[in-house]
Amino acid sequence: MKVIDPIPVQLNLEEFMRSSAARGLRETDVARLMDKCRPLIEPKAVYAFLKIVEINDDKVLLSSGHTLKSIILSDMLKPGQPVVPFVATIGPKLENHILENAKGSMLQAWIMEKIGDYALEKAVGYVRSLIERDLGGSATSFGPGTGTGKLFGIEQQEILFRILEPSKNIGVHLTPSYLMVPRKSVSSVLAVTEKEYVACQYCPRERCENRRKPFSGEYFAVKCETLVSYNK
Ligand code: SF4
Numbered sequence: 001m002k003v004i005d006p007i008p009v010q011l012n013l014e015e016f017m018r019s020s021a022a023r024g025l026r027e028t029d030v031a032r033l034m035d036k037c038r039p040l041i042e043p044k045a046v047y048a049f050l051k052i053v054e055i056n057d058d059k060v061l062l063s064s065g066h067t068l069k070s071i072i073l074s075d076m077l078k079p080g081q082p083v084v085p086f087v088a089t090i091g092p093k094l095e096n097h098i099l100e101n102a103k104g105s106m107l108q109a110w111i112m113e114k115i116g117d118y119a120l121e122k123a124v125g126y127v128r129s130l131i132e133r134d135l136g137g138s139a140t141s142f143g144p145g146t147g148t149g150k151l152f153g154i155e156q157q158e159i160l161f162r163i164l165e166p167s168k169n170i171g172v173h174l175t176p177s178y179l180m181v182p183r184k185s186v187s188s189v190l191a192v193t194e195k196e197y198v199a200c201q202y203c204p205r206e207r208c209e210n211r212r213k214p215f216s217g218e219y220f221a222v223k224c225e226t227l228v229s230y231n232k
Contacts, residue, residue, distance in 0.1 A: 003169050004130075007043035007088070007123045011115065020209070021114040030111060037115045040093040043123035046169040047086035047131060052079050066159050068189070072151035073142055075221045076193050084131050084139070087166040089185035090120050116184045124186050131190050139190040140197045145178065147203035151219055154178045160187050 013031050016022055022030060051063040060068045060077065077083065094116045102109045132139050145154025157178040166172040166187075173181045180187065200212045202219040 001046065001048045001164070001169075003044070003046045004127060005044035005170060007045055007126050009041065009043045009090075009119055009122045009126065011038060011041070011119060011122070016115065016118050019118065021118065025111060030115075033108060033111050034115055037094055037112055037119070040091075040097050041116070041119045042091035042093060043088065043119065043126075044091070044170040045086055045088035045123065045127045046164045046166050047084050047127065048164060049134065050083055050085070050163075052077055052081055052083060054079050062163070064163050066163050068156055068159050070142070070144075070152040070156060071221065072197060072219070073189065076140070076195070076197055077191055081191060082135060084135065084190040085160045085163055085188070086127060086131065086190065087160065087164055087170065087172055087180075087185060087187045088120070088124050088127050089166075089170055089172045089180075089182055090116060090123060091171065091184075092182040094119075095183050120184050120186060128190065135190070135192050137192045140193040142189045142191070142197070143199065144187060144189075147199040147205075151199070151202065157187060160189070 011034055013027070013034055016034070017025075017027055017030060048064070053061040053063055055061070055074045055077065058069055058071050058074045060070065060073045062068065062083065094112065098109050098112050098116075128139070128141075142152055144152050144156040144160065146152065155178055157174055157180070161167070161174050166185075167174070171182075172185045175181060198213045200208075201214070201216045203211075204215050205211075
């Protein structure tokens with residue numbers, strides 16, 4: 001188990017202004033708010049290098065003794081391979097500040113939200129680069145509950161939280177509906193895969209500003225047995 005606290009994250013004004021989140025915003029406003037956000041951002045993460053012991057149907061038994069239930073993990077991963085569950089956060093201070101000051105200016109609150117998202121993305125990027133260096137390649141990210149949640153259900157958060165104990169290690173708690181508090185937190189399982197998997201491909205949600213790939217329809221696992229019986 002590894003805890004990184006703090007994650008060294010540098011908020012870069014020029015980089016943020018180039019992102020779609022900053023479209024139409026005045027650089028001087030963003031610069032002022034970014035300075036305000038900096039002391040409120042406390043990025044940290046916890047992760048663990050595990051191995052897959054065996055896979056039965058949609059159940060993936062890990063070397064920690066925990067079992068993750070997921071169609072996509074059982075289809076794309078293999079026994080013996082390393083997997084890395086992780087949870088990262090920027091802490092509660094920024095979102096508490098936004099909540100307390102939301103009545104003041106909606107625009108200001110919105111910009112600070114976006115700066116928080118940007119900080120979380122950078123924190124995750126940092127942790128991911130460390131994990132990928134040790135995995136020896138670019139990793140696919142499997143997030144519980146992403147897309148429709150059919151391929152890796154949000155209730156599997158409970159297993160990740162049992163493995164990593166983020167509540168004790170980095171102050172991230174799970175609500176009874178499996179949402180993380182602080183809100184600006186991310187959980188995922190990283191693994192090197194033969195094929196790329198992006199949850200957006202199987203997510204029909206319309207008008208999602210975070211979509212990374214076009215919707216390609218429902219996910220169907222193509223197993224060897226399926227091909228054999230089809231070719232008979
Ligand atoms: S399209 Fe949007 S909601 Fe669906 S998986 Fe991608 S980012 Fe998530």
